Amino acid sequence: MPEEISPTQLGSRPKLGDFDAVIIGAGMAGASLAYELASHMRVLVLERESQPGYHTTGRSAALFSEIYGNDIVRALSRASRAFLEAPGAGFAEHPLLTPRGTLFFAAAGQIEQLHALHGEVAPRSAVVRWFEADELRGRLPALRPEFAQAGLFEPDASDIDVHALHQGYLRGARQQGATLICDAELESASYVRDRWTVQSRAGQCSAALLVNAAGAWADDLAQMAGAAPLDLAPLRRTALVFEDHQAWDSRNWPLAVDIDEQLYFKPDAGRLLASPADETPSPPCDAQPDEFDVAVLLDRLERMTLLRPKRITGRWAGLRTFAPDRTPVAGFDAHAANFFWLAGQGGYGIQTAPALALLSASLILGKPVPDRLAAQGVTAQGLSARRFERVQPAEN
Ligand SMILES: Cc1cc2nc3c(=O)[nH]c(=O)nc-3n(C[C@H](O)[C@H](O)[C@H](O)COP(=O)(O)OP(=O)(O)OC[C@H]3O[C@@H](n4cnc5c(N)ncnc54)[C@H](O)[C@@H]3O)c2cc1C
Known part of the structure; x- marks a missing residue:
């Protein structure tokens, strides 16, 4: 598990520090992105619950299928297979995938x-x-x-050991320097002079980037931060x-x-x-x-x-x-500065987590889409938050 700080240790509304990125939500989305970002920047993950997998992540059917979902979801799933099959030494004690069909x-x-x-x-x-x-x-x-x-x-469809995958991401994030604080519901976030000031139940912090990995609450969280909801x-x-x-x-x-x-x-x-x-x-x-x-x-x-x-x-x-088109959202908000969406994973957020986290980290770090994602047909445009922008009617 990432280094955990309890609010009681911290006292009331303490200063949590300055970070490069604050990720809201420690379900599969927030945990996997923290893992991919932690070796590049100072990352704080704020989770409302005392258990990071309490909501949708802990309630799935735990299936990996490359033929489930639309074309973009299938591409993300194909691009996630290599990680799920071989996540690297020390990530998990047992294989993450078991053959199911x-x-x-x-x-x-x-x-x-x-x-x-x-x-x-x-x-x-x-x-x-x-x-x-x-x-x-x-x-x-x-x-x-x-x-x-x-x-x-x-x-080739498989059962996924969801708990091991989630815990592997959280543990790996901590080993690379990320901090997770539970019982830390976000209460407000404002962007002033190129930085986010974030108030949570566990304390206050600042960050250059705010990541919305709040699952079912992602639209609510966006509104709290002054961004427009995406109709999730x-x-x-x-x-x-x-x-x-x-x-x-x-x-x-x-x-x-x-x-x-x-x-x-x-x-x-x-x-x-x-x-x-x-x-x-x-x-x-x-x-x-x-x-x-x-x-x-x-x-x-x-x-x-x-x-x-x-x-x-x-x-x-x-x-x-x-999301309205049943495709996940991974990208910067069209208008709110330094506000990144990782949301709308629908019924595929476990099996697509490795590819979505890698893509999101690449976009945040200003890098191109990694070859192994591009080879499967994953593009930044297909997942962009900006795809929902309505074309304004031309004025006479
Ligand atoms: C019955 C069922 C079957 C499924 N089967 C599969 C499957 O077989 N394969 C598959 O890939 N996917 C499946 N899914 C989908 C998958 O579980 C989800 O896509 C995935 O768990 C989403 O992860 P998440 O991190 O976005 O959401 P969550 O796990 O819900 O995490 C979001 C977190 O954000 C936190 N949060 C929200 N607001 C705040 C706030 N203001 N401050 C701090 N924290 C906040 C929440 O407490 C929560 O922990 C299934 C889902 C269900 C319900």
């Missing part, structure tokens, strides 16, 4: 959609395989035959872990998702994790599962599969925060 399944009326996805991803994705009904059902016997007419299999939308998603009625040997099942993304499920440490893939708009908050979404999930499990939860052992919800 992803299997999109389709009913008879959805085969065209499956073909369309195949056509989109096949040219750039390492390997995807078409499954006819027999192979699909052999692979996933829990699917009801009418929903399992064809499948698209991505064998936090959308609630629910997940359950359960023991099934039937003793399936599910160890080698891939993550299964229907082509309309109404349901997904995968093995989870001897049990099954499932989600109705809900996207309910929500204000930024400590999201909790809603009984209605749980009922929808149980209904979809019954309609599409032979799974019958016997005992629910865990349930949670988290906010996936999307």
Whole structure:
């Protein structure tokens, strides 16, 4: 963990010092950027909660898939694979990725959609395989035959050890000199004479650069700092872990998702994790599962599969925060000086963290997009905060 200072040690509103960059939020976004920046500049990370992974980072389905999301998200995921496979000595005690596979399944009326996805991803994705009904059902016997007419299999998809990745970033940031302060909610930020003055619950500091890695709160934080919001939308998603009625040997099942993304499920440490893939708009908050979404999930499990939860052992919800075009935002604000956005990662913020952090650090340090990102099709323009600028109508 980065060097931690508790507010009680500091007394009330102490001076925390002068920094080159203050990052707000220590979820996957803030932690990964601190890791990439810390050897180049003095970095302070301020986190509101006492646990840095408390919000969306600690509530994901922990999947790495190169064919999930739009083209830009896929490029970021491909560009993140090398780091996740080999993060470097001492980053984590165990491999961050464990083979899982992803299997999109389709009913008879959805085969065209499956073909369309195949056509989109096949040219750039390492390997995807078409499954006819027999192979699909052999692979996933829990699917009801009418929903399992064809499948698209991505064998190289993996489970991510999210905790190890997050902790590896935080530990590595500290080893390079970054400071993390928890229980340090940002209260105000003002930019005067080329520097940010930042007030938090843990104390006051100044910095040349303010980074917005506040997840679901990113628009609120921008407004607090005098920047315009980007219309980011936090959308609630629910997940359950359960023991099934039937003793399936599910160890080698891939993550299964229907082509309309109404349901997904995968093995989870001897049990099954499932989600109705809900996207309910929500204000930024400590999201909790809603009984209605749980009922929808149980209904979809019954309609599409032979799974019958016997005992629910865990349930949670988290906010996936999307920009209007469902592409992450990594770049300087169009108007607010030295205000950098790393937000809107939607449902891909774990698997794309290595590439987004590297790109963001390069932009902040004034360097070109690294070759290994550019080689996968990642561009600064595609992720820029300035892409939302509205063209002003010409005056007569
Ligand atoms: C059910 C579910 C399944 C998912 N599955 C996957 C998946 O399989 N693969 C994948 O890649 N992604 C997945 N995601 C998405 C992924 O979890 C997110 O994209 C990622 O965690 C976002 O990280 P973050 O750091 O931006 O947000 P967060 O983890 O929410 O971190 C933001 C932090 O900012 C802090 N903060 C906010 N305001 C302030 C303030 N004023 N002062 C100080 N601190 C502040 C918050 O306390 C919070 O800790 C899933 C998400 C959900 C909910």
